[in-house]
Amino acid sequence: MTQDLENLPLPQDCGSPSGHELRVAALTVRYAETLALQGVDLHTHCGRCVALVGPNGAGKSTLMKSLAGLIVPETGVITWRGHPLSRSTAEIAYLAQRSQVDWHFPLTVRGLVEMGRFPHLGWWRRFKRADHEVVDSALESMRLTDLANRQISALSGGQQQRAFVARALAQEAHVLLLDEPFTGLDRPSQELLTELLSLLACGGRLIIAAHHDLPSVPEIFDEVLLLNQKAIAFGAVDEVFNDENLSVCFGEASDPTRAITQKSNAVSPERRPEN
Amino acid sequence: MEWITEPLGYEHIRRGLLICTLVGFTNGYFSAFVVLRKSALQVGSLSHSLLPGIGVGILLFGLSQASAFAGALVAALIVGLGSLLVARSSRLGQETALAILFTTAFAAGLLLLEFAPVNVDIDHYLFGNILFATDADLMTVFWVSALSLTLLTILRRPMILMLFEPDAARALGVPVRALNYLLLGLLILVLISTLQAVGCLLSLGLLVTPAATVYLLTDRAESLFWGGGLVGSAAAIVALILSHHLNFSPGSTIILALGTIFALAFVFGPRHGIAPNLIKRLRACVQQ
Numbered sequence: 001m002t003q004d005l006e007n008l009p010l011p012q013d014c015g016s017p018s019g020h021e022l023r024v025a026a027l028t029v030r031y032a033e034t035l036a037l038q039g040v041d042l043h044t045h046c047g048r049c050v051a052l053v054g055p056n057g058a059g060k061s062t063l064m065k066s067l068a069g070l071i072v073p074e075t076g077v078i079t080w081r082g083h084p085l086s087r088s089t090a091e092i093a094y095l096a097q098r099s100q101v102d103w104h105f106p107l108t109v110r111g112l113v114e115m116g117r118f119p120h121l122g123w124w125r126r127f128k129r130a131d132h133e134v135v136d137s138a139l140e141s142m143r144l145t146d147l148a149n150r151q152i153s154a155l156s157g158g159q160q161q162r163a164f165v166a167r168a169l170a171q172e173a174h175v176l177l178l179d180e181p182f183t184g185l186d187r188p189s190q191e192l193l194t195e196l197l198s199l200l201a202c203g204g205r206l207i208i209a210a211h212h213d214l215p216s217v218p219e220i221f222d223e224v225l226l227l228n229q230k231a232i233a234f235g236a237v238d239e240v241f242n243d244e245n246l247s248v249c250f251g252e253a254s255d256p257t258r259a260i261t262q263k264s265n266a267v268s269p270e271r272r273p274e275n
Numbered sequence: 276m277e278w279i280t281e282p283l284g285y286e287h288i289r290r291g292l293l294i295c296t297l298v299g300f301t302n303g304y305f306s307a308f309v310v311l312r313k314s315a316l317q318v319g320s321l322s323h324s325l326l327p328g329i330g331v332g333i334l335l336f337g338l339s340q341a342s343a344f345a346g347a348l349v350a351a352l353i354v355g356l357g358s359l360l361v362a363r364s365s366r367l368g369q370e371t372a373l374a375i376l377f378t379t380a381f382a383a384g385l386l387l388l389e390f391a392p393v394n395v396d397i398d399h400y401l402f403g404n405i406l407f408a409t410d411a412d413l414m415t416v417f418w419v420s421a422l423s424l425t426l427l428t429i430l431r432r433p434m435i436l437m438l439f440e441p442d443a444a445r446a447l448g449v450p451v452r453a454l455n456y457l458l459l460g461l462l463i464l465v466l467i468s469t470l471q472a473v474g475c476l477l478s479l480g481l482l483v484t485p486a487a488t489v490y491l492l493t494d495r496a497e498s499l500f501w502g503g504g505l506v507g508s509a510a511a512i513v514a515l516i517l518s519h520h521l522n523f524s525p526g527s528t529i530i531l532a533l534g535t536i537f538a539l540a541f542v543f544g545p546r547h548g549i550a551p552n553l554i555k556r557l558r559a560c561v562q563q
Binding site for chain 1: 311429430432433436438439440442443445446447448449490493494495496498499
């Protein structure tokens with residue numbers, strides 16, 4: 001599986017530049033007294049893989065929750081496909097950090113993926129064949145078909161993360177917001193997830209992920225937002241993901257490389273004001 | 276056979292069995308919500324805080340079902356909302372606040388009932404007595420059961436989403452806050468209606484143990500609801516008949532029956548039970 005990685009077309013070659021547009025303008029979010037995000041701008045398209053990078057408490061989760069419609073910003077506008085986003089939509093899927101999920105909940109992988117059909121079925125309508133087919137193909141594309149009847153705690157970290165991506169696919173989401181999807185995964189699981197996510201981006205989806213492990217940013221993502229309350233830099237990875245911007249972002253101007261090495265080892269969950 | 280038909284000859288036992296079926300099923304069904312929400316402790320506190328409300332209700336308006344019901348409802352709301360208020364506006368967690376409020380409320384209730392103009396037996400409020408339930412009790416239990424089972428069944432899909440992952444549920448379009456309040460309100464209603472029929476300790480047992488038992492046996496959240504209902508009513512019915520023959524207190528017998536079923540599932544449950552796992556481990560050791 002992982003050796004196919006090199007044969008994959010680069011994501012920027014296959015994402016359609018005219019894909020659906022996500023625009024964030026001057027987004028400011030405040031929790032009681034604490035300022036979480038200040039005037040953040042972002043402009044990207046479906047077909048891209050975007051990393052959110054920044055120190056703990058930089059507002060990565062806050063930004064994703066705002067995009068998911070879970071947090072009402074103080075000021076600023078989020079525009080999705082040309083319309084201001086006023087509340088949550090099925091087209092944008094939010095995937096929480098794995099550490100925040102109750103894995104012992106009595107739920108199978110298939111049951112989890114079926115939850116993604118909720119926006120389409122509503123509170124009562126029964127599953128039809130078309131719904132089952134969507135669920136099947138979501139499981140298939142995340143390589144989980146054989147594990148469909150497992151209880152979710154009986155999966156590896158990588159499989160758990162893929163199960164949640166499969167739910168977003170069953171939801172027919174265009175935008176996937178992932179909070180630290182690679183944290184705690186071993187190398188093979190990381191590579192498989194990278195491959196599958198870039199396939200999804202090629203297929204026209206927009207992947208936005210908070211990411212801790214700085215050295216792996218270039219191999220996984222094609223755009224990056226360096227965030228520390230304010231947007232420090234946003235753009236293609238090879239343009240803005242450099243030591244200069246990183247040192248501004250992580251506030252360690254004296255030795256920017258230290259920021260990279262330190263952050264790559266950090267696996268501690270992000271401390272956020274809402275918790 | 277006669278062992279079963281003989282008790283059915285008594286009217287109070289027939290009515291008791293009817294109440295057992297209704298209360299057992301409704302509470303068992305609702306216990307899925309309590310277990311999945313991980314709020315057994317909160318329900319325990321709430322059930323005990325109903326006592327002062329009943330005391331005040333009886334003191335103010337005399338001993339009637341309506342007065343006790345209204346008093347209990349007000350008490351539950353005061354303690355429930357009060358704990359939220361204390362938790363939000365001080366450094367204490369909600370569970371701490373709840374424990375303080377409910378012990379205070381329970382003590383106040385005991386004192387109040389001593390001053391009540393009628394002779395109210397405290398045991399009655401802890402364990403109740405199904406065999407002395409009135410027709411009015413039966414009607415209340417019936418209507419509350421009908422209402423809560425209907426609503427819970429209608430709301431099951433969004434409810435399970437919310438219980439599993441509140442944030443994702445909101446992102447998927449579930450009105451999480453409204454749903455949460457509605458379900459908590461319904462829970463208090465169920466608690467009060469069963470409290471009158473079977474006492475607060477028994478209603479607490481029925482609101483936790485059935486689904487907790489099924490939890491050990493299934494990987495499907497939906498099964499917790501029906502399974503919990505079946506375990507709750509079956510345990511209550513069997514225990515009531517047993518208690519008649521053994522001359523035990525019905526309330527305590529029902530709780531013990533539930534505890535026994537839970538213990539059996541805990542030890543012998545095929546997937547998560549400790550005995551099968553032990554056997555698996557022993558086998559692995561022997562093979563090595």
